[in-house]
Amino acid sequence: MMLTTGTDDGTGVDWAAAWRGITDFLTTYEAPFRIVGVIVGAVVLRWVLVVVIRRVVDRVVSGVKKAQNVDDTVELSASPLHAVRVVQRTRTMGTVLNNLVTWAIVAVAIVLVLGELDFSVTALIASAGILGAALGFGAQNVVKDMLNGLFMVFEDQLGVGDIVELQSTQGPVGGVVEIVGVRVTQIRDVGGVLWYVRNGEIINVGNKSQGWARVIIDLPAPYTSNVDEVQEVMLATANAMADEPEFKRKVLEPPEIWGIESISAEALVIRLVMKVRSGDQFDMARALRLRLKLALDELGVAVPSLNRIVMDGIDAREASRASRRPVTPPEDSDL
Numbered sequence: 036m037m038l039t040t041g042t043d044d045g046t047g048v049d050w051a052a053a054w055r056g057i058t059d060f061l062t063t064y065e066a067p068f069r070i071v072g073v074i075v076g077a078v079v080l081r082w083v084l085v086v087v088i089r090r091v092v093d094r095v096v097s098g099v100k101k102a103q104n105v106d107d108t109v110e111l112s113a114s115p116l117h118a119v120r121v122v123q124r125t126r127t128m129g130t131v132l133n134n135l136v137t138w139a140i141v142a143v144a145i146v147l148v149l150g151e152l153d154f155s156v157t158a159l160i161a162s163a164g165i166l167g168a169a170l171g172f173g174a175q176n177v178v179k180d181m182l183n184g185l186f187m188v189f190e191d192q193l194g195v196g197d198i199v200e201l202q203s204t205q206g207p208v209g210g211v212v213e214i215v216g217v218r219v220t221q222i223r224d225v226g227g228v229l230w231y232v233r234n235g236e237i238i239n240v241g242n243k244s245q246g247w248a249r250v251i252i253d254l255p256a257p258y259t260s261n262v263d264e265v266q267e268v269m270l271a272t273a274n275a276m277a278d279e280p281e282f283k284r285k286v287l288e289p290p291e292i293w294g295i296e297s298i299s300a301e302a303l304v305i306r307l308v309m310k311v312r313s314g315d316q317f318d319m320a321r322a323l324r325l326r327l328k329l330a331l332d333e334l335g336v337a338v339p340s341l342n343r344i345v346m347d348g349i350d351a352r353e354a355s356r357a358s359r360r361p362v363t364p365p366e367d368s369d370l
Contacts, residue, residue: 069151077144084136092129126195131188134217176235180218184234188215192240198314200241203232247287248316250309252323254331255302257339262303265336266292269307272330276323277309285315302339 186192193199193212200209201222210224220237222230256265273290276282288310296306307327311319331338 070148073144073147073151077140081137081140084140085133088129088132088136092125095125128188130195130215131185131217138217176233177218179235180233182235183237184215184217184220187220187234187237187240191245193220193242194244197242197244199243201232201237202239202241203236204238205232205236208232243316244313246313248311248313250311250316250320250323252307252320252327253296253304254307254327255299255304255339256336257302260336262295262305264334265331266294266305268330268334269305269327272326273307273309273323276326282319282322285312285319287311 188194193215195212195215197212198210199212199222200207201220208222208224208230210222210228210230212220213223213229214221216234218234220232220234222232224230252269254265254269256262270290270292277286277290286309290307290309293306293308295303297304307323309319309323328338
C-alpha cells in the first residue's frame, strides 16, 4: 500500500508538496527570473518597434514609388522633386528613430535591472542628477551634437543620399550623405573617403539635392570671333541636348545665354545656364561641355588658353627677359 501526504487525487502524488517546491524555487530565484524577463522584454520590444518603423518607412517609400509609377528609388530622379525629397527624409527619420528607440529601451532596461538587484533606483536617479550636473560642462558637446542632429533632421536640412557641402569648425567637408545619426553625420566625398562630422560642429549646410540646381558654363571666346554667332551656336547646342531623351526629363527650364560674364586679357567669357533637377547638374555639365567643344570646333572657333603668371619680388623687366630667354636642356638630357 502506497502512503501519501497532503492532497491525493488517486495517483499517489502529493500535489501540495510539489506546488510548494515550485513556489519555493520561484521565490528563491525570483530576481534572476525578473532580470531575464526584463532583458527578453527589452529585446522583444525593440524588435517590434524597429519592425514597425521599418514597415512605416517601407510603406511611405512604396507609396511614393507607386504614385510615381516607378520600381526603383533611382528612377525617382526623373519624378517630381517632392517625391524624391519625401523618400530621402523618410529614410533619414527612420534611421534616427531606430537610434532613439534603441537608446531609450536600453536606458529603461538598465534601470529596471538595477531595481531587481536591490539598488535604490530613486537614489540612483538622484545621484545621476547630481552627477549629470557635475558633468554638465564636460557632456555639453554631446548634448549639443544630439540637439543639432535632431534639428537638422526635423528641419529637413539634409537627408540620406543628399549631395552637400558642410562648413564645420574643423573645415569644409563635401560629398554624399550616407548616415545621419543622432550625434554624428557620415559624409562620403568624391575620393571615397568617409568623413565623420559631429553634428554640433556643423555651422553651415549647403544642400545640392533640394529643389533644383543650375548648370553654369563660362566659355571663353577669342576677341576675333563673332560673339553673336558664338552665342547662337552655344544656345542651339544646349537646346539640342535638352531635347535628347536621355536629358529631357532632367531639364526644368530652357537654356539661357546670360551674355558676356567677364572680359579678361585673353578672351571674352560668355555664360550659358541651364536649370535642371537637383543632383543631375554634374552629369549635365560634363555632357554639355563636350557638345559645346565639338560645336565650336565645327564653327572653327578655338578656345583661347587662359594663362596668367603672378611673380612677387622680381623686377618686371627681369621677369620679362627671363620669360623670353631660351631654356637650354642639361647635357645628359635626352631632349
